[in-house]
Amino acid sequence: MKQMSKGILVTFLAATLLAGCGGNNSGTAGNAAGDDTNSGGAEGSAKSVTLKMFIAQPRFKEQYDKYIAEFVKKEKADKNIEVTVQLEMPTADNASQILKTRLASNDAPDIFALHAVNEIPSYYKAGYLEDLSSQPFAAKLLDSVKPSVTTTDGKIVALPLETLSWGYLYNKKIFTEQGLTPPATLTEMKSVIEKLKAKEITPFVLSYKESWIPQLVLPLAVGAMMKTQDPEFVNKMNKDEGSFTEMKPAIFDIFDLINANGTAKATEVGGDDGAAAFAAGKGAMWLMGPWYAETILKSNPDLDFGVAPLPISDDPAATLINLSASTSLAVSPTSKNKEVALDFLNYVLDDQASNGLFQAMKFNPIATVHTYESYPWITEATTYVKAGKSVQDPAIPQSVKDEVGKGLQAYYAGQVSQDDVLKALDKAWKSYNKVNK
Amino acid sequence: MPVKSYKHIASLLAFVAPALIIYSLFLLIPTIGGMYYSFTDWNGLNANYSFIGLGNFIEALREDPDFVHALLFTLKYVLFMIVLQNVLALMLAVFIETKTRSKGFFRTIFFMPNMISTIISAFMWTFVFSQVLPQLAEKTAMTFLDQLWIGNPKVSFYSIIIVSLWNGVGYMMIIYLAALQGVPQSLKEAAVIDGASPFQSFRKVTLPMITHAVTICLFLTLNGAFKVFEVVYGLTGGGPGRSTQVITMNIYEEAFSNNFRYGYASAKSVILFVIILLFTFIQIGVMKRKEVEA
Numbered sequence: 211m212k213q214m215s216k217g218i219l220v221t222f223l224a225a226t227l228l229a230g231c232g233g234n235n236s237g238t239a240g241n242a243a244g245d246d247t248n249s250g251g252a253e254g255s256a257k258s259v260t261l262k263m264f265i266a267q268p269r270f271k272e273q274y275d276k277y278i279a280e281f282v283k284k285e286k287a288d289k290n291i292e293v294t295v296q297l298e299m300p301t302a303d304n305a306s307q308i309l310k311t312r313l314a315s316n317d318a319p320d321i322f323a324l325h326a327v328n329e330i331p332s333y334y335k336a337g338y339l340e341d342l343s344s345q346p347f348a349a350k351l352l353d354s355v356k357p358s359v360t361t362t363d364g365k366i367v368a369l370p371l372e373t374l375s376w377g378y379l380y381n382k383k384i385f386t387e388q389g390l391t392p393p394a395t396l397t398e399m400k401s402v403i404e405k406l407k408a409k410e411i412t413p414f415v416l417s418y419k420e421s422w423i424p425q426l427v428l429p430l431a432v433g434a435m436m437k438t439q440d441p442e443f444v445n446k447m448n449k450d451e452g453s454f455t456e457m458k459p460a461i462f463d464i465f466d467l468i469n470a471n472g473t474a475k476a477t478e479v480g481g482d483d484g485a486a487a488f489a490a491g492k493g494a495m496w497l498m499g500p501w502y503a504e505t506i507l508k509s510n511p512d513l514d515f516g517v518a519p520l521p522i523s524d525d526p527a528a529t530l531i532n533l534s535a536s537t538s539l540a541v542s543p544t545s546k547n548k549e550v551a552l553d554f555l556n557y558v559l560d561d562q563a564s565n566g567l568f569q570a571m572k573f574n575p576i577a578t579v580h581t582y583e584s585y586p587w588i589t590e591a592t593t594y595v596k597a598g599k600s601v602q603d604p605a606i607p608q609s610v611k612d613e614v615g616k617g618l619q620a621y622y623a624g625q626v627s628q629d630d631v632l633k634a635l636d637k638a639w640k641s642y643n644k645v646n647k
Numbered sequence: 648m649p650v651k652s653y654k655h656i657a658s659l660l661a662f663v664a665p666a667l668i669i670y671s672l673f674l675l676i677p678t679i680g681g682m683y684y685s686f687t688d689w690n691g692l693n694a695n696y697s698f699i700g701l702g703n704f705i706e707a708l709r710e711d712p713d714f715v716h717a718l719l720f721t722l723k724y725v726l727f728m729i730v731l732q733n734v735l736a737l738m739l740a741v742f743i744e745t746k747t748r749s750k751g752f753f754r755t756i757f758f759m760p761n762m763i764s765t766i767i768s769a770f771m772w773t774f775v776f777s778q779v780l781p782q783l784a785e786k787t788a789m790t791f792l793d794q795l796w797i798g799n800p801k802v803s804f805y806s807i808i809i810v811s812l813w814n815g816v817g818y819m820m821i822i823y824l825a826a827l828q829g830v831p832q833s834l835k836e837a838a839v840i841d842g843a844s845p846f847q848s849f850r851k852v853t854l855p856m857i858t859h860a861v862t863i864c865l866f867l868t869l870n871g872a873f874k875v876f877e878v879v880y881g882l883t884g885g886g887p888g889r890s891t892q893v894i895t896m897n898i899y900e901e902a903f904s905n906n907f908r909y910g911y912a913s914a915k916s917v918i919l920f921v922i923i924l925l926f927t928f929i930q931i932g933v934m935k936r937k938e939v940e941a
Contacts, residue, residue: 307903310691314691314693332690332907336693418887419798419884419886420884421884421886475777475795475798476798477795477797477798477799477886477887478776478777478795478796478797478798479777608904609904612900612904616885616886616888616889617888619886619887619888620886620887620888620889620890621888622887623798623799623800623887623888623890625800625887625888625890626888645688645690645908646690
């Protein structure tokens with residue numbers, strides 16, 4: 211009998227131990243919410259607030275910590291609020307899983323980072339994003355980045371941190387040695403390729419092992435077509451009325467040209483290997499954005515490369531730089547410290563402090579307050595943007611982008627035809643519509 | 648008597664309770680939850696979702712060619728693995744058993760790959776397939792080595808098999824070795840005296856005596872091969888396209904990268920679970936009947 215009661219006791223202990231682990235979270239949340247006693251400026255009784263942040267960029271921990279410390283100081287000085295920040299930085303791989311679980315279980319962080327183009331539409335629809343249109347920072351955003359964080363009904367719901375302007379990369383040294391300039395049309399591209407081949411230089415580095423790389427041709431082609439001939443394409447697709455067959459020449463003319471003049475064994479070359487090959491000058495061009503700059507420069511610090519818009523037809527107006535945003539900060543509408551959270555977002559685009567943060571993290575300028583010098587390839591892309599040769603990244607659902615990557619991989623390997631790829635894309639978009647209706 | 652049996656059950660429960668609580672908290676409840684979600688159209692994010700009955704299951708089996716392809720590809724993989732892994736492991740075990748002094752050395756060598764995590768061995772082999780073999784072909788003029796080992800879907804299936812075997816054979820070999828050591832020497836000697844050839848004695852004496860090990864090994868291979876993920880993920884990523892996609896990858900893709908159809912992906916997992924359950928039951932049932940006692 212004694213032994214049995216002991217056994218039960220042990221069980222109870224184990225159970226309470228487990229329960230204790232679970233209870234921890236709600237304890238801190240209650241703590242933050244409980245401090246509602248506002249002190250009308252009395253020095254001794256500062257209001258204290260715990261702000262929970264969720265930013266999936268552990269590589270920038272130092273920079274964020276420093277910036278947050280400055281924010282805490284400022285908030286104390288300006289409003290007499292004692293802010294404690296709990297910064298959570300999971301790796302990018304599983305961040306969106308964790309974030310989704312949090313949001314679905316009503317445990318939303320006050321401020322969280324998400325992917326602008328891929329995630330804003332579904333998160334906004336589920337009601338997890340606060341409308342930030344009236345915040346002071348919104349007015350400071352550059353016109354070229356605003357659309358990527360604006361919802362279909364015209365509300366700004368996030369602050370973009372990382373923005374991209376991209377087309378393809380080219381090796382400037384090879385281009386100047388051969389007296390070439392980035393081509394503006396498909397025909398010019400063909401003559402560039404001929405000239406390179408005459409000198410026994412492989413025109414393109416191919417790296418199709420990871421399916422997101424061949425996928426890159428889709429946003430470029432669709433974006434260019436939407437700006438020149440078919441502005442309603444995405445809307446039509448969303449209503450189940452369009453078809454990718456309209457995009458057939460735009461996608462495959464250039465894709466076939468690249469494949470016919472690229473390096474061998476593309477299905478075994480991943481992004482990093484591709485970067486190494488491009489850095490070693492094994493090809494003059496690479497269908498890739500400048501986000502690989504760091505990797506390229508790591509394997510060849512002296513490489514001089516540029517960003518140029520990819521021609522998709524003989525219409526020079528369709529040769530455009532793609533503008534898009536990825537990591538962006540949003541505020542949860544259920545946040546109990548919304549005021550402080552909004553203060554932080556505005557502080558990210560603070561007139562003085564913001565330059566330092568964006569420069570330290572090597573992000574592109576996104577607002578009028580950013581006056582620092584960016585990388586040469588970014589400056590090059592920006593000249594195209596300033597000349598009006600740019601287009602917003604089309605709002606293609608992530609599932610369609612995944613599908614096109616797989617489809618083009620299989621197409622390259624000779625397993626499927628062009629029509630198979632396009633049919634699969636139509637189907638993927640239809641099922642996206644069905645799931646997200 | 649009833650009081651005593653009640654006490655007996657209670658003390659039994661008290662002893663298993665700590666393990667049972669953790670087991671149900673982290674495995675049983677999530678599993679049942681997953682089965683529940685397989686009947687819904689939840690997308691992993693929305694707070695509300697609707698119950699759609701068997702819709703997910705019907706869609707998976709009828710309207711999803713990718714899933715069916717992944718299913719068939721996995722079955723092919725399972726078939727190859729069951730045969731090759733067990734035959735190779737048994738051969739190695741018999742070979743090592745005949746050695747006397749170098750037994751420990753060979754056992755260690757062949758078991759070693761099993762100690763490396765599967766995903767790491769997949770990455771190692773990616774390097775071998777894409778860098779080492781082409782170089783080797785160049786240096787030694789063995790041109791058949793220079794091909795798209797992981798980039799060509801026809802060849803990459805065998806690359807996947809090679810890596811899986813390299814990684815998995817050692818473990819099965821250890822089980823067979825243990826079983827072989829349990830075969831009484833007297834039976835073998837009796838067979839030799841009766842004039843049995845080495846092959847006959849293996850076929851008629853050793854093999855029946857180690858059937859219990861065969862049962863375990865078949866069970867482990869069957870179970871593991873259906874759930875294969877890391878090797879394929881590390882080597883080909885399911886590509887090019889979806890030509891080497893296995894079921895687990897298809898499920899993963901459905902839940903975490905396509906339209907985030909958690910409900911649908913859960914339904915696919917339940918299908919996989921049922922398949923494994925059926926195959927395992929059949930296999931255990933058949934093998935159990937064949938086992939003999941010494």
